[in-house]
Amino acid sequence: MKRHRGHKARLCLAPSQASAAEDQGHAARALWNLVHDWWTMLPKERRSLAAADAVIRQGRKDLPWLGVLPAQAAQAVLKTYFQAWRNCWEGRAQAPTFKGRFRSRMAVDIPQGRDLQIVRLNKRWGRMWAPKIGHMLFRWTRDLPVGSRADKGNRVSGARLVKEADGWYVVFRVQTEVPEPAAHTGPSVGIDRGIAKPLALSDGTFREHDPWLTEGETKRLRRLEKARERRRRARKPGERDSRRLTRTYNQIAQLRATAKRRAVDWQHKTTTGLAEMFSRIGVEDLQIVSMVKSARGTVGAPGRNVCQKAGLNRAITAEAWGRTVTMLEYKAAERGGIVVKVLARNTSRRCSACGCVTPGSRETQARFVCKNPGCGFEANADTNAGRNIDHAAGQAVSGRGDLGGTRSVKRQPPFRPHAA
Structure with a gap:
């Protein structure tokens, strides 16, 4: 082909x-x-x-x-x-x-x-x-x-x-x-995308990275952003940007381009390894555009925790979850694998061992303990979500039959517990 x-x-x-x-x-x-x-x-x-x-x-x-x-x-x-x-x-x-x-x-x-x-x-x-x-x-x-x-x-x-x-x-x-790629014979995996753990796999492993900018580059970026705001306030309405302000804009853009280049490099290397290792990769079908909307609200109904939500939005945008899935889709298809998108509802709240959704199971951001008296399953919260995603992806594939290894699925049949 x-x-x-x-x-x-x-x-x-x-x-x-x-x-x-x-x-x-x-x-x-x-x-x-x-x-x-x-x-x-x-x-x-x-x-x-x-x-x-x-x-x-x-x-x-x-x-x-x-x-x-x-x-x-x-x-x-x-x-x-x-x-x-x-x-x-x-x-x-x-x-x-x-x-x-x-x-x-x-x-x-x-x-x-x-x-x-x-x-x-x-x-x-x-x-x-x-x-x-x-x-x-x-x-x-x-x-x-x-x-x-x-x-x-x-x-x-x-x-x-x-x-x-x-x-x-x-x-x-x-x-x-x-x-034409032969059918991939590797195992399946579910991937939960996050901030603290960029990619959490259902097998208990993680794919992590260092900050895109070094400590010195981060300090320089903050210093340039402060200088940009000072020079913008000093500019009169309708006045053209000064050469100094234009140079500051360019320096900020160069640092952000460096961060993006490092992020894309990490994503390419990570997704290539995942596509070569696993035959079926399950991910959540997230509405990222809706997730990063501002919480500012309106004059009549102002939002709450606007600064905290803005920081979360920046962190989500920096991880570029959509670009990761796009890379996984075409790389898995080239190797005979498949990427399956499943509904994100309750993937972080459901126990992957017994299938129950009980209040308080998510004890902390990183720890999941099932409160079902007959279960008591404990695991990393992101790993537990990855296991739920992996099982939901298997249900979606079995419900639709052979997908040919080149398409994504957005269907989630009723849940069945993941094998512990």
Whole structure:
């Protein structure tokens, strides 16, 4: 079967190349906004992909500053915009909107893989070519199907230049042919996601990590955030940001990007190990967006414990539970496994040995002691929840039959106790 994956690598750009890439990124954003205005102002009967293409071609002739964007990248902007509307019409996303200068990420598409001219220079560095920028160096961290290794089924089909807070990156679109995965023969597991224990497995083990930022980096981030607030208060209403405030914004963004990069690295390594070890992985079907809503309330009905809830929301967001499940789903499917989503109700309050939900069983945040007189089961609270999730996942699979190892399940039949 054909597998399409993205591979992200860091670019090393000369100052002139970085300036050219930023010019193209600004032009691509402005072109998106122009197409959006043109599309929304026209009557529905006059909207078409061909008409938009003609307008873009004419605009590149009339507006010289749009000429810095390569023609193929301009066509990619149009295709991306049209796909955004298609996703909206089919109910997969919201309608596309205006892209603000400071609220959007700069990106430039290179649709044709043959234009990249990828060459590996040594163990750590590779070289690629981008239109109107030239040859660029990038970090070689994964073998790419280029040169003699490339064919119709294994190739780099395109790329996108993306600017993050800590510099420019290239995201390659890699197509490979892999054999159909055999059914995974490993054991099953249930995973409870939390804050104190990021991932608690039903077998009694945990997957933990250190703080994403070191102690020194955390202190520096707090110091920069205080400086940001002081400089924002000193700014007059309607006045532009000073260079010092802009530099503070950039420094904060770089530290947060460092934390995110470390978090994604840990998640990739952890989910790969779990997908290789277990055949069926059960997780809770959490509504994370609802869980991280603010408790501020309204003027008439103000919320309670707003600061505590805000801290919990930040902790949940930092763990990125949804991204962990997304990684598990495609990695398990590649190895013949399956990820099963079950209802989260009472998974932390039910005893995994007897199946009873008794008041006061959750003695502390980390300790579960069943209050059923005939049971008395004791375990870590997160481990007990993982056992409940594992059993519910098994019930869901058996209730629906063979799932083929590639789909998620969101059904939870009646409970049956987990084997102690």
